[in-house]
Amino acid sequence: MKMKCTISYDGHLFNGYQVQPGKRTVQAELEKALAILHKSEDKVPVISSGRTDSGVHAAGQVIHFDTPLSIPAERWPYALNALLPGDIAVKTAEHADDGFHARFSAIKKEYRYFVYTEKHPDVFKRHYAYHFSYRLNVQKMREASEHLIGTHDFTSFCSANTEVRDKVRTIYELDWTDTDDGLQMRIVGSGFLYNMVRIIAGTLLDVGTGKFSADDVKGMLDAKDREAAGRTAPGHGLYLWHVYYDN
Amino acid sequence: MKMKCTISYDGHLFNGYQVQPGKRTVQAELEKALAILHKSEDKVPVISSGRTDSGVHAAGQVIHFDTPLSIPAERWPYALNALLPGDIAVKTAEHADDGFHARFSAIKKEYRYFVYTEKHPDVFKRHYAYHFSYRLNVQKMREASEHLIGTHDFTSFCSANTEVRDKVRTIYELDWTDTDDGLQMRIVGSGFLYNMVRIIAGTLLDVGTGKFSADDVKGMLDAKDREAAGRTAPGHGLYLWHVYYDN
Structure with missing residues (x-):
């Protein structure tokens, strides 16, 4: 199942969106929360519409990820927000077509x-x-x-x-x-x-x-x-x- | 000279307004900035309209202090804001009558x-x-x-x-x-x-x-x-x- 989520984050305590070794990033926090939710040792890769720099905020960043979990779409924000730090929040979640890609489908x-x-x-x-x-x-x-x-x-x-x-x-x-x-x-x-x-x-x-x-x-x-x-x-x-x- | 200032602060990283040993407080930061400005080893005591609790914000807290410095009133906010941390700002400053007291004169x-x-x-x-x-x-x-x-x-x-x-x-x-x-x-x-x-x-x-x-x-x-x-x-x-x- 492919999930598409709209997320917001307060950029000021992040070294930007994209994973960087040893730094606090939005992507790393998202993947950590998803790994907990999936009870998985393996990373659940998250694809965004694009990176944002250190200190830059998002009111409507879009991400997608694949999941075997059958959580109803409207429950996903609650499930993830309970595991995410206070400076990232999932606003909406929906099931997406297989062809959807947060970055390449953006117009x-x-x-x-x-x-x-x-x-x-x-x-x-x-x-x-x-x-x-x-x-x-x-x-x-x-x-x-x-x-x-x-x-x-x-x-x-x-x-x-x-x-x-x-x-x-x-x-x-x-x-x-x-x-x-x-x-x-x-x-x-x-x-x-x-x-x-x-x-x-x-x-x-x-x-x-x-x-x-x-x-x-x-x-x-x-x-x-x-x-x-x-x-x-x-x-x-x-x-x-x-x-x-x-x- | 008695100065009356309106200040604002973002309470979230403070243990409230009032000085407490070993804790970060608004009053301690104000008194530190004033000591630097006065090139003084002694504390320059700051009186506020009243304390605020940990996490509580101020858009219009009022303080007073006595000073021998002859800085024009409108320059005081610039002088203090240059020395204060980013979560405290002086918005206005004016000379006050000797009888003025930030706490007791408040109605x-x-x-x-x-x-x-x-x-x-x-x-x-x-x-x-x-x-x-x-x-x-x-x-x-x-x-x-x-x-x-x-x-x-x-x-x-x-x-x-x-x-x-x-x-x-x-x-x-x-x-x-x-x-x-x-x-x-x-x-x-x-x-x-x-x-x-x-x-x-x-x-x-x-x-x-x-x-x-x-x-x-x-x-x-x-x-x-x-x-x-x-x-x-x-x-x-x-x-x-x-x-x-x-x-």
Whole structure:
């Protein structure tokens, strides 16, 4: 039986999603809980829609795994949440078709980036939003965002430490919402390169302060050079929000 | 010079506000930061509006201290926040009259208690709201709250472990708001006994589930016996929200 689950995690005490020897990771905790549930010495491998970096959160990460257990789908979150640490929670579980794959079946992903601009730090947001206490011109940030929407080579917006060759991706939606609680960037794309969302957020914040113009961002895309774009915004403001599948 | 500051803290890694030998407390961290700022071997004593328990948060705790330093009032938050750990922040600072006392000058205090009732735990709220996944009749909780408003002997709503003799207090406001994010109890009173807000919150939640009726709460007041009232709700849902002074 193949199970598909939506999970959330608070990234701040994890060394990212993916298993790394000797480090606390989300995947390792999931596989540990599943091994207990399966009373198994062997690992129950968990496949996710993709890794997230250290400190990055997930509101709607999707995973799949195979299981011989005949637990009803709606009981899976209770069974796993009882075994998982408090900073990981299973939100939903459902039986999936054999052909389903958390990573390869994904057609779009949505990330959100949270910023707050209050003068003084907010203790309740210190791990959950980026404190950037500069005056921001959100209108300019929206204009710059328009240049990034569509299908482009995002080499300038990708960490230089990557082995991926094809850096063409499609951004379907990219907008900024100004709320009482701060600024929120919402980005939906076909897929994202390493650090791409954080470099986009950092660069657009630099547009907000006036360091770059909206048109500069168009030039950054054309440059195809990581040095051309702005800063990588810190991981703790970033949330993997939703993974879209066909069904 | 007497300084009055509004501070906030995330209570989850503190053993409460008040100094205790060998434990991490808010007061100890404040006094440590002030000693560094004053380049002083001696403690700079900090007086608060009152202690808060382990795990309890503050959005608007008020403190005062005396200082020979001539730092402009608006610079104090920057100076202290640079020295404080990330889970304490000074929000505002002002010069206070010699007669001001963070505790004795306070005329009213406001606490808020946050509850969320989703089926599964929310990783982002695990230290910041009480997960109580029962169906709640908020109308009944509001009716019961009405019985508590006014001047009463709150013996039944006070931890038995207290040395305070006079247990008469006045509650000016007590209401429940139902938001997208969960339930919020707001309580404003002349002062609160040990665990009083948490026992009120726990008892009113028990009214919400139907364990007690709204009228039962009136009987609890009359009983003047801690055993008569309901549970003490956990500390991590509680926030010292605002301290009111005359000026």
